[in-house]
Amino acid sequence: MDLRQLEILRAVADSGSFTSAGQQLHLSQSAVSRQILLLEEELNEQLFLRIGRQIRITPAGSTLLSLSRRLFEDIDQTRASILEHQQTVSGTIRLVGGMTVCLYVFPALLKEFRRDHPAVDVKVTATSTPRLIRQLRSGNADLGLVTLPVDDPNLITVPVMSEELLLVTAPQHPLARRRTIAPKDLIGQPFVLFETGSSTRRTIEAFFVKEQIAPKVVTETENVEIIKALVRIGMGVTIIPYQSVAREVRAGYLFCARIAGQQLVRETGWVHLRSNRVPRVVQEMMRTFEQVRPRLKLSPGGSRRVAPRRRRRSPSCPPGRDERCVLPGVG
Numbered sequence: 211m212d213l214r215q216l217e218i219l220r221a222v223a224d225s226g227s228f229t230s231a232g233q234q235l236h237l238s239q240s241a242v243s244r245q246i247l248l249l250e251e252e253l254n255e256q257l258f259l260r261i262g263r264q265i266r267i268t269p270a271g272s273t274l275l276s277l278s279r280r281l282f283e284d285i286d287q288t289r290a291s292i293l294e295h296q297q298t299v300s301g302t303i304r305l306v307g308g309m310t311v312c313l314y315v316f317p318a319l320l321k322e323f324r325r326d327h328p329a330v331d332v333k334v335t336a337t338s339t340p341r342l343i344r345q346l347r348s349g350n351a352d353l354g355l356v357t358l359p360v361d362d363p364n365l366i367t368v369p370v371m372s373e374e375l376l377l378v379t380a381p382q383h384p385l386a387r388r389r390t391i392a393p394k395d396l397i398g399q400p401f402v403l404f405e406t407g408s409s410t411r412r413t414i415e416a417f418f419v420k421e422q423i424a425p426k427v428v429t430e431t432e433n434v435e436i437i438k439a440l441v442r443i444g445m446g447v448t449i450i451p452y453q454s455v456a457r458e459v460r461a462g463y464l465f466c467a468r469i470a471g472q473q474l475v476r477e478t479g480w481v482h483l484r485s486n487r488v489p490r491v492v493q494e495m496m497r498t499f500e501q502v503r504p505r506l507k508l509s510p511g512g513s514r515r516v517a518p519r520r521r522r523r524s525p526s527c528p529p530g531r532d533e534r535c536v537l538p539g540v541g
Contacts, residue, residue, distance in 0.1 A: 211252060216278035218245045219257065223267050223275050249274070287487055300329040303491045306345055306354040308408075310434050311478065312336040314453045315355060315371075318505060323498045330491055338432055339409055346481055353492050355499075357409035358477040368480040370499060373451040374509040375413065375474035376466040378459075380444050386465035393421035393469055400428045400446035402437050410476050414449050417474055438464065449474065453507040466510070 221231035222242065232242045250257050257271035267275065307316060312334065320332055335342070335351065339360075345351035347364055360367050377396070379385050385395060403425075404411045411430075418425055428446045431437060434454045441448050442464060458464040480496055482488065 211249060213281070215245050215249050216274070216281060218242055219249065219271070219274055220278045220282070222246065222258065222265070223271065226265060228265070283486075290487070291490075298329055299327045299491055299494055301491055302331040302333060303353060303495060304333045304335070304345075304351045305495070306335045306337060306342040306351040306356075308339060308342070308355075308357060309336055309432055310451055310454050311355045313434065314451075315502075315506060319495075319499055319502050322502050323495060326498065327491075327494060330494075338405075338407075340407065343481070346483060349483060352482065352489070353495055354481045355478060356481045358479045359409070360479075360481050364484055365481050366484050368496070369477055370480055370496075371478040371503065371506070371508065372475050373453060373478060374468075375410070375449050375476060376452050376455070376510070377447060377449055377469055378438070378441055378455050378464055378466045379447045380442055381462060381465045383444065383447065383465065385447065385467075388467075390470045391467050393417075393423060393472065396421075396423055396425070396447075396469070398426065401425045402429045402431075402440045402446040402448045403427055404434075404437070404450070405430045405432050408432065410451075413474065413476050417449075417469075417472065451476065451508075452510055456507040456510070459510075 218231060218235060218237070221234050222228060225231050225234060228242045228246075229239045231237075232239045235242070246257060253270065253274075255270035256268050257274065259266045259268060305316070316334060320334070323330070323332065335345070337345075339357055342351065342354050342356060343360060343362065343365070346354050347362060355370075356367075358367060358369060377385070377391060385391055385399075388395065403414060417423075429437075429440055434450055437448050437450060438455060438458060440446065442458075452466065455464055455466055459466050480499075482492055
């Protein structure tokens with residue numbers, strides 16, 4: 211059995227005639243009949259029933275026909291993939307993500323991607339998870355970096371990142387002076403949280419339920435920058451991904467810590483429309499992310515408390531007021 215015989219079998223089945231199959235493949239009718247006969251002898255099964263001038267495929271022939279279709283489809287896809295990789299990546303990719311991803315992941319990712327693929331036009335949309343899922347499902351977006359899980363049979367998800375969620379407060383908050391912070395210490399605290407319905411909010415709410423905490427939510431928003439600004443002025447505390455607050459913590463503008471006995475993480479992954487062949491530009495974006503991921507600040511490391519950068523008092527700063535008098539660039 212070889213590919214040419216399978217091609218002949220498929221042509222006979224599709225055209226319903228040995229003569230038509232021969233014309234399609236530029237073979238004589240006798241050459242077509244000879245190849246089908248050789249297959250039947252090899253398999254010891256009849257592949258076609260000849261009824262007058264008509265033919266009908268047998269169950270054995272149908273099984274072989276299915277194999278033929280799969281093989282030639284794989285060959286076509288492999289050929290297209292090889293040819294595509296020989297060409298410069300170009301075109302447009304429509305990338306979507308949540309606010310945190312767009313602020314803290316996409317800049318580094320797109321800088322690397324544009325360096326390697328300058329001919330690609332990248333369009334970025336920041337939106338909520340339910341909306342970006344609709345965009346991906348409808349084909350209005352090509353690729354999304356989304357908080358998981360995403361349960362949709364029309365979409366493929368590829369987990370790529372685990373982000374640690376930490377308690378964040380203003381540096382002068384009473385909790386910032388504790389050596390450890392237990393779940394019970396959060397009872398009665400006002401919270402500024404991601405909006406209801408988001409995957410991150412569901413992770414946080416599961417923690418509240420587990421620890422029997424009824425949070426007092428004073429504000430909820432999808433914008434992590436608004437959350438940080440409100441926490442910094444003392445409006446409440448929050449639980450957000452470490453990478454979104456790492457810079458402010460190092461500068462001493464915010465405090466963050468793990469909650470004792472807890473491991474709060476959110477899983478993030480690539481999401482794209484289910485297809486037999488993923489476009490090369492999408493594959494290249496996902497590949498570039500693997501190069502960038504080690505540089506992302508997904509966790510503060512092993513310590514339970516995350517200390518701010520050391521401050522140096524300005525010569526004009528009176529004792530006891532170091533927090534207000536910080537020389538830039540000193541860590």
